[in-house]
Amino acid sequence: MSVAPHFERGADGVHIVARTPRRRKGRIHDLTIWWREIDRVILILVLTLMGIGIVGVAAGSAASAHRLSTAAKTLDELMFFKQHLAWLTMGLAVMFGSSMLSRENARRGAILLAGGMFLLLIVTPFVGHEINGARRWINLGASFQPSEFYKPAYTILLAWILSWRVRDPQIPVIGICFGVLLASVGLLMLQPDFGTAMLLAGVCLVLVITAGLPVQRIGIAVGLIFSIVIAAYFFYDNARHRIDAFLGGSEAYSQVDLARRTMLSGGWFGQGLWMGSRKNSLPEAHTDYILSVIGEEFGLLAVSAIALLYCALVVRVLWRLKDEEDLFTILAGTGLASLLGGQAFINIAVNLQLFPSKGMTLPLISYGGSSMIALCLTVGLLLAVTRRNPFLTRDGLPVGHGGMRR
Numbered sequence: 489m490s491v492a493p494h495f496e497r498g499a500d501g502v503h504i505v506a507r508t509p510r511r512r513k514g515r516i517h518d519l520t521i522w523w524r525e526i527d528r529v530i531l532i533l534v535l536t537l538m539g540i541g542i543v544g545v546a547a548g549s550a551a552s553a554h555r556l557s558t559a560a561k562t563l564d565e566l567m568f569f570k571q572h573l574a575w576l577t578m579g580l581a582v583m584f585g586s587s588m589l590s591r592e593n594a595r596r597g598a599i600l601l602a603g604g605m606f607l608l609l610i611v612t613p614f615v616g617h618e619i620n621g622a623r624r625w626i627n628l629g630a631s632f633q634p635s636e637f638y639k640p641a642y643t644i645l646l647a648w649i650l651s652w653r654v655r656d657p658q659i660p661v662i663g664i665c666f667g668v669l670l671a672s673v674g675l676l677m678l679q680p681d682f683g684t685a686m687l688l689a690g691v692c693l694v695l696v697i698t699a700g701l702p703v704q705r706i707g708i709a710v711g712l713i714f715s716i717v718i719a720a721y722f723f724y725d726n727a728r729h730r731i732d733a734f735l736g737g738s739e740a741y742s743q744v745d746l747a748r749r750t751m752l753s754g755g756w757f758g759q760g761l762w763m764g765s766r767k768n769s770l771p772e773a774h775t776d777y778i779l780s781v782i783g784e785e786f787g788l789l790a791v792s793a794i795a796l797l798y799c800a801l802v803v804r805v806l807w808r809l810k811d812e813e814d815l816f817t818i819l820a821g822t823g824l825a826s827l828l829g830g831q832a833f834i835n836i837a838v839n840l841q842l843f844p845s846k847g848m849t850l851p852l853i854s855y856g857g858s859s860m861i862a863l864c865l866t867v868g869l870l871l872a873v874t875r876r877n878p879f880l881t882r883d884g885l886p887v888g889h890g891g892m893r894r
Contacts (some may be wrong), residue, residue, distance in 0.1 A: 522588050525875040527808050533801045534583075534852060534867050538576060540782075540794060541853035545572040547761055548773035548781040548855075555768070568774045572855045579864030586868030587875075591817065594872040598644035605638035606672070613678040622847070624679045632858035635676060635684050640866040642672060643691055643827050644873075647819035650699040654815050661699075665692060666712060683846030687830050694826040695819050743771055748841040751783030751791065758787035774855040776847060779839040794853070795836060802829040808874050817873055824870040828852075828863070 549572075550565040557563045564570075589597065608626055612634055616623045625631050646668065652659045669692045676685040693710065750766040753759075764784035770777045783791045805825035812818050828851050835850040837843040849859050852867070 518588070522875075524878055526587060526871045527804070527874055527876075529804050530801065530808070530867075530871060530874070533797060533804065537794075537797055537801075537852040538580075540790075540797075541778075541850075541855075542569075542572070542576070543761070543786075544778045544782045544853055545569050545774050545855045547764070547785050548767060548770075548778050550762065551767040551770065551773040551781070552775075555771070555773070568855050571857075572774075572860075575855075575857050575860045579860045582861055583864035583868040583871075586865055587871035589868075589872045591873050591875065594869050595644060595648060595816065595820070598641045598869060599648060601637060602641035602645040605634045605641055606675075608634035609638060609672070609675040613675075616679075622679055622681065624681055633862075635679070635681055636858050636862035637865065638672070639684065639688065639691075639827055640824060640862065640869055642668070642688060643695075643823040644820050644869065646692060646695050647816055647823050650695055650819055651816035653699065662696065662708070665696065681847075683834065683848045687827070687834065687848075690830050691823055691827050695823050698819055698822045699815070743845055744838055744841045744843075746770060747777045747780040747839045750777070750780040751788070751839055754784040754787045756787050756789050758783070758785050758790065761785055775849055776835070776845065776854070777839060778854045779836060779850055783839075795832075798829055798832040798851075801825070805870065805874065808876075820873045821870060824866055824873070827866060828870075 546566070546569045549568040553563040553565050553567055586594065586597075612626050613623055616626045617631070619625060624633050624635060626634060646665050649664050649668070650661050653661050669689060672688055673685040676682075676688070746766070746769055750764070750770060753766050754764065758764075762785070764781065767773045767781045767784055770780060773781050779791060779794070782794070802825045805821055809818050809821045812821075831848055831851050834843060834846055834848050835854075838845055838848070849856050849863075851863050852860075854860075856863075
């Protein structure tokens with residue numbers, strides 16, 4: 489128990505006249521404040537998606553295990569399901585831990601993470617190990633994908649840079665942001681990881697528009713992003729091959745075509761858990777094409793419900809931010825929501841044969857090691873930056889002024 493001095497002003501100055509005991513705030517008190525300040529609707533939506541992911545990975549685990557088994561080694565049918573539960577447990581610890589950060593500490597930690605992951609992106613093409621033709625993984629005691637952790641950190645970094653314009657409108661925030669974007673895209677294309685590069689470009693565009701910059705500058709930003717896409721097609725072999733293969737009907741096309749057919753084969757209500765057969769032909773039934781597995785076994789109604797959950801998550805974040813006055817909070821929350829929603833949109837579009845294969849997981853549902861932990865970190869940062877004192881809001885005070893503990 490700590491003590492706090494009691495001050496009293498007299499004719500000859502201020503005196504300490506007494507000391508009163510003050511109970512040190514414990515962990516239970518901090519958890520109570522955290523529970524009051526976070527958006528519980530966002531948390532429920534996220535946990536619902538995770539629960540769907542557990543069932544989805546259970547449905548696709550056997551198909552992937554059979555496909556990856558060899559004559560020398562037969563994989564356990566539930567191997568990926570068991571590993572998914574382990575990764576999800578670690579991810580939940582990361583999510584809840586990061587959500588307890590103050591807004592200021594979340595910003596500082598994300599900026600430091602962005603710097604560290606950027607350095608790893610530089611060395612990954614040279615020292616990383618290759619899987620399926622891509623060198624995206626690096627081993628630092630455990631194998632992980634730096635680009636996955638870079639995505640939420642990059643989003644917070646851009647939000648922080650764009651918020652500088654409040655202090656000094658003359659700072660060239662657009663130029664700085666696009667410098668960060670071009671450097672990031674260049675490093676990702678060396679791996680190659682065209683899907684993540686385009687996702688980061690989309691997040692940058694959303695943040696620039698949300699920041700309320702002049703229309704001329706937004707037009708320049710849109711033009712630069714489209715220039716990156718066009719240049720990628722003509723000068724970046726991986727992007728050109730994927731697009732040509734998708735349009736020309738090669739093996740890459742057959743994969744997304746098979747994914748769409750697998751999804752539609754379940755009809756509206758599905759064939760039942762472990763009753764699907766088309767999933768056995770999918771190359772990544774537990775990761776990239778898990779939505780097709782869910783469609784086959786649980787039906788198009790389940791697929792529609794998942795799409796609506798992602799839409800609800802994005803809308804809820806935007807609704808949470810509608811009364812916010814702090815520009816950084818608005819940008820960070822919007823950027824992280826667009827990161828989750830954008831990745832979900834890309835994965836769903838691939839499974840519907842609208843986009844070429846991107847090697848991108850369905851957020852919070854697909855199996856994944858570093859991907860799942862990084863996505864849980866994204867949600868944790870989102871919960872942290874959108875924390876709000878409900879009593880200040882109830883009293884009609886501005887949310888941006890003391891809306892949460894700094």
